[in-house]
Amino acid sequence: MDLVLAAVNAALESVTPMSQMQNVEKQLREMILGLEIGPGERLTERWIEGRFGASRTPVRAALLRLETEGLIGRDGRGWTVAPINLAELGQIAVYREAVEVAAVRLTAALEDRNGIDVIAAMLDSCDAETPREEWHRVGLDFHIELARLSGNEFLLRAVRDAMTRLSRARWLEVRDEMALGRAWAEHHAILAATRAGHADEAARLLSAHIAGSRDRLVTSLHDDRRGLRARGFAVVAA
Amino acid sequence: MDLVLAAVNAALESVTPMSQMQNVEKQLREMILGLEIGPGERLTERWIEGRFGASRTPVRAALLRLETEGLIGRDGRGWTVAPINLAELGQIAVYREAVEVAAVRLTAALEDRNGIDVIAAMLDSCDAETPREEWHRVGLDFHIELARLSGNEFLLRAVRDAMTRLSRARWLEVRDEMALGRAWAEHHAILAATRAGHADEAARLLSAHIAGSRDRLVTSLHDDRRGLRARGFAVVAA
DNA sequence: AGTACCAGCCTGGTATCCCAAATTGGTATC
DNA sequence: GATACCAATTTGGGATACCAGGCTGGTACT
Known part of the structure; x- marks a missing residue:
């Protein structure tokens, strides 16, 4: 886990107490809606894990919720940003x-x-x-x-x-x-x-x-x- | 984990390959819709874990999905069947x-x-x-x-x-x-x-x-x- | 008897570990 | 050169260990 990112997240969390899952969900949604991650792009749980300094459990929870919003989908095995x-x-x-x-x-x-x-x-x-x-x-x-x-x-x-x-x-x-x-x-x-x-x-x-x-x-x-x-x-x- | 239930689930899975998460989600939904679990009742992840012979990871995934269906909700900390x-x-x-x-x-x-x-x-x-x-x-x-x-x-x-x-x-x-x-x-x-x-x-x-x-x-x-x-x-x- | 308090238990949240399957990259063969 | 095949890596799925916070039950003090 990236210690710097973890520290940043911890600092953010002290201001606005938010669970890791909500944090990952929110930031990932913003990245998708803001087209920082392009439609059709592949997502791996490990990449998100490293990107946001959270472990796979909250990452997977966030992915499940974003799936129900239609922003991401399953591509067989694996996740894909909705085209x-x-x-x-x-x-x-x-x-x-x-x-x-x-x-x-x-x-x-x-x-x-x-x-x-x-x-x-x-x-x-x-x-x-x-x-x-x-x-x-x-x-x-x-x-x-x-x-x-x-x-x-x-x-x-x-x-x-x-x-x-x-x-x-x-x-x-x-x-x-x-x-x-x-x-x-x-x-x-x-x-x-x-x-x-x-x-x-x-x-x-x-x-x-x-x-x-x-x-x-x-x-x-x-x-x-x-x-x-x-x-x-x-x-x-x- | 209940070995008998695990064996039953394994047998079922051999007939119809279905992920643990899907299995838990399906069975839990049926129990809720069939009123085997009453509206307003509290759910604990550990009880579900033992009931269906799955670990907490798929249980939580199922709970997250059922939450988006409105069948269960968060009661502060903890899960509750929707009244x-x-x-x-x-x-x-x-x-x-x-x-x-x-x-x-x-x-x-x-x-x-x-x-x-x-x-x-x-x-x-x-x-x-x-x-x-x-x-x-x-x-x-x-x-x-x-x-x-x-x-x-x-x-x-x-x-x-x-x-x-x-x-x-x-x-x-x-x-x-x-x-x-x-x-x-x-x-x-x-x-x-x-x-x-x-x-x-x-x-x-x-x-x-x-x-x-x-x-x-x-x-x-x-x-x-x-x-x-x-x-x-x-x-x-x- | 009533109340304040404290220890232990139980819960969901998180991190980490293991596994099977699938992808990938290279290699040997035709 | 194309292709079949194999090993190594990577992936998501699952299991488990650990933690902090809250609830509970009992106890000691008033």
Whole structure:
């Protein structure tokens, strides 16, 4: 075990008490989502063990949890970072439309919809100077927080799961300034309809938003497949 | 380690090669879903270890996976079989309505809907002589197989997950003959609408079916809370 | 009798060791 | 040069040893 890393981890742990397993899981997830480990890349338990200064037991626990999140998978014997799967992205769009629309309909029917303003403020925290990374994060969080308002744990979990699986792909997507602005406007329109209690309109706007998002995403990734492969990323065709 | 059990497990493994982890996971799930281990009951890794003749490594792997299925949870330090949660059952009904309706709409729009006949045959395999346990299983499988026809992995997974979480509660539900027959008829009606490609009608029938199922389930469990508690089952109120 | 306290036990968390299987690299043979 | 084969290494799967923290039961003191 790397003593320096162990010391660093111990120091981190003194600030934020966290089990080794949670630590490994968190850091590994960040590396995968941040594309520091490319889609399709092989993972060995021993490498992770050395990388994070934890023993195999917590490493394996973390791998099992990340497997259920769909971020890694078994490749016969051995672990592999999940490839970018264009067919899967299309299926996720259908899935998230179902759960997100259900959630927003619930929310529109609630008495207390004050949480909407917090989400609006979150959107407005992004402006022209905001780095793209932040736009990316807020774009994902918007959908998660919107689902949270419904108060339904299962819908929230489903949306969070879908956004987790989408986040790598969305990060790879070639997005222009216009796309960011359009998404921002659509998000606000969805919030407005929900705040007013117009469930049908909110649902319609949200469906359209998701469909548009899916089309841009799949098109962008499909066009850039060559570039992604050149970076060593495994891409599975639709 | 119990040598007899180990020998039995070894014998089973020779017939169906299955890792210890899968074996523990499968058997433990069956015990939980079959209420051989009651809701709310405490689990210790050492007890499971001895019970199934496996060491703690596969036991922990199985526990981690069952945790993500919602069948067990952490109780601070330690593991607990998930209690029957009436509020959760209501939320699951909303969740499954969203995903099942989405799935059936997809299926109704498919060119090839031949799989529907297989499901119909499955329903018809139950008659007056069929044991209640089989009715129970077919009732769950109907929804899973219907979702599978959609071809969307995520909708299927969501439905399977929801039915897993519901299955213990449905098993506890006080069901009369009429309820079984009514569910059978509703299932067939949903299939007929789907086969005909009438997406709206299929969605409407399915929504009504799920809502009715939820009402009967929650009412039944609520009325029998005293009885459930007497059996040592933890029941969390809505 | 009530309460504060302490020792021992039990638990999950972690590290480490062993093993069988699979991969790999080289080598000898055709 | 291609290929079949074998040994060494590496891998994940499993078993076990050890640890720190918490719970429990008993005891001693008030």
